[in-house]
Amino acid sequence: MKDITYDVRIYKTEVYNGKRVTSYTVRWSTGGKPWKEPFRNAAQADAFRSELMTAARKGEAFAIATGRPVAWKRQETVLSWYSFTLAYVDAKWPYASPNHRRGIAEALTDATEALFTVESAAADRDVYRAALRWSYSMRVRDTAEPPTELSAALRWLEQHTIALTAFTEPGKGAPLARAVLDRISRTKDGKLAAANTANRKRMVLNNVMEYAREIGALPANPFKAVKWTKPRTLSTVDPRTVINIEQARRFLMAVRKDSRRGERMEAFFGCMYYAALRPEEAVDLRREHLVSLPDDGWGEMRLTNAEPRAGSRWTNSGRPRERRALKHRAEGETRSVPIHPELVTLLRTHLKAYGTGPDGRVFIGPRGGIMTDRAYLKVFHDAREKAFSAAEAVSPLMAVPYALRHAAVSTWLNAGVPAPQVAEWAGHSVDVLLRVYAKCIHGQETEAMRRIWDATKP
Structure with a gap:
């Protein structure tokens, strides 16, 4: 029969070590016709080669068209x-x-x-x-x-x-x-x-x-x-976590007094409180982003990127952080944020004392590298413990650095800044802004009740 052969030769598995992947290729021939089958790991290749050799030793016929033993049933590959x-x-x-x-x-x-x-x-x-x-x-x-x-x-x-x-x-x-x-x-x-x-x-x-x-x-x-009840999630910021300006100043002073490392981070945390920067945005802040830092009054920053931490296993570069576009924004889109006069002072002082990193980075770690979570979290928790009273320290008040951003956005809203403007500065949509910070907008309940009373009183 011309569609089968008993002339089978099985060769040594070839290993290819590429820059991105190592592959294992089983090679054999049937009736002089070469065949090959690549695998991702050695165990799979060895198993396949062993099955071919077993069939050849038993004297089984091999199909000319497929190169496989005729006895192997054609089965649709089952995907696990x-x-x-x-x-x-x-x-x-x-x-x-x-x-x-x-x-x-x-x-x-x-x-x-x-x-x-x-x-x-x-x-x-x-x-x-x-x-x-x-x-x-x-x-x-x-x-x-x-x-x-x-x-x-x-x-x-x-x-x-x-x-x-x-x-x-x-x-x-x-x-x-x-x-x-x-x-x-x-x-x-x-x-x-x-x-x-x-x-x-x-x-x-x-x-x-x-x-x-x-x-x-x-x-x-x-x-x-499947009918599955979706767990209810907390979508609003807990007002108990939001600090006021007096508590913020206490905290920033405690950061400065914490250590020499803390002195480097006062403006870092200040950017989260006064400008509502996310931690990954503060890590990426460059000198070129600080559009103006006047001697007096308000300044301006224009953010272009952020460096969220994901872990070296998940980034393309193999580094724990990878520079990306701003959250919820397209590649190349920027965001302007006003710089509070007190933050202007903090940034000017910081730049005068420490300068910038080789890539223009404003905040660098104690050893000259990128600012790491481990470095700033230690200072954060130490300063929080020193700045807050015993009752405040055991409460949910500013339990994590991100709460500084929540405090900034809440302050803007409570100051009467229109929601679209706050959303633009914070990098939110208006819908998300009002939903997330609904419980942190203070002072409007009394006015609402007064209007209802005026509309219903005898």
Whole structure:
């Protein structure tokens, strides 16, 4: 028969070490015709080569058209959940921000725990979760071999997650979808997760299922068939966290007196309180952004970028922070913010004492590098403890640096600045501004009640 042959030669697996990825290629020939099959890791290549050799030793016929043993049944490739999630990550990675990449990995790691084909994993839970996170970092996965301690867990994951088509099976798809939703609604320890966390992961996984539908792997989104009550989230700023001007001045003075490191950070925290900068915007602030710093009166800054912290695994550069466009703004769009006279003084003093970094960065770390979370958080908590009374210190008042920005926006609104102007300075939409800061707008209740009384009094 011309469509089969027994002339089979199997060669040594070839390893290609590229700049971004290492591949393993199994090569063989049937009837003099060469064949090759690439794999992402050595274990997969070895398994495939071993199957070819076993068939050849048994004297099985090989098909001329496919190069495979005739005895191998042609089966439609079954896509496992784990393999599908890797494909999803690869598709989304180039277009997602570093923090969104990390969020995708967190959601997929939790969801995968609910989709094993056996009750318990072969590896310790911390190990296979670490293996999943490693898998979902495309930059790391494509540039290096997995750490030795994760290799076994990765091989196990490749074989022990459900087939994606299980979501379409009657009586099985809905329970699987509900199991996933239940898992992402809880922490690793089994406690109820914060509502914001659960909803964020639900949004990621809904997009995952829509992608499966888009590529034809699933006929419909299985989550749409499950009634799941969305956890209620706190969407407004708690007014108990917002400091007033007197407390802000106490805090900034405590920062300055904290240490030599604190002296460098007084203007840094001042930018969050007086100009409502996000921490990642203050980290990226450059001298060129300070349009005017007059000797007296108001100044102006024009922001162009921010450097949010996501972790080196999720950035393209491999650094913990990556410079990006301003939040909610297109690439190249800027935002002008007035500089309060007191902040003008702080910035002028800071620049005179410390200058700028090599790239014009206004705030640099104690050792001359980028300002890190670890550096400014230590000063923040130390100064908060010294500046506040015992009652204030144990309260939710300014528990995190971001609360300084909340205080700035609240102050602008309570001063009567029109909402569209506040939204422009803060980098919000008006709708989001009024929804988030609704409880922090003081002094309007009395006026509202007076108007109602005037309209209804005898």
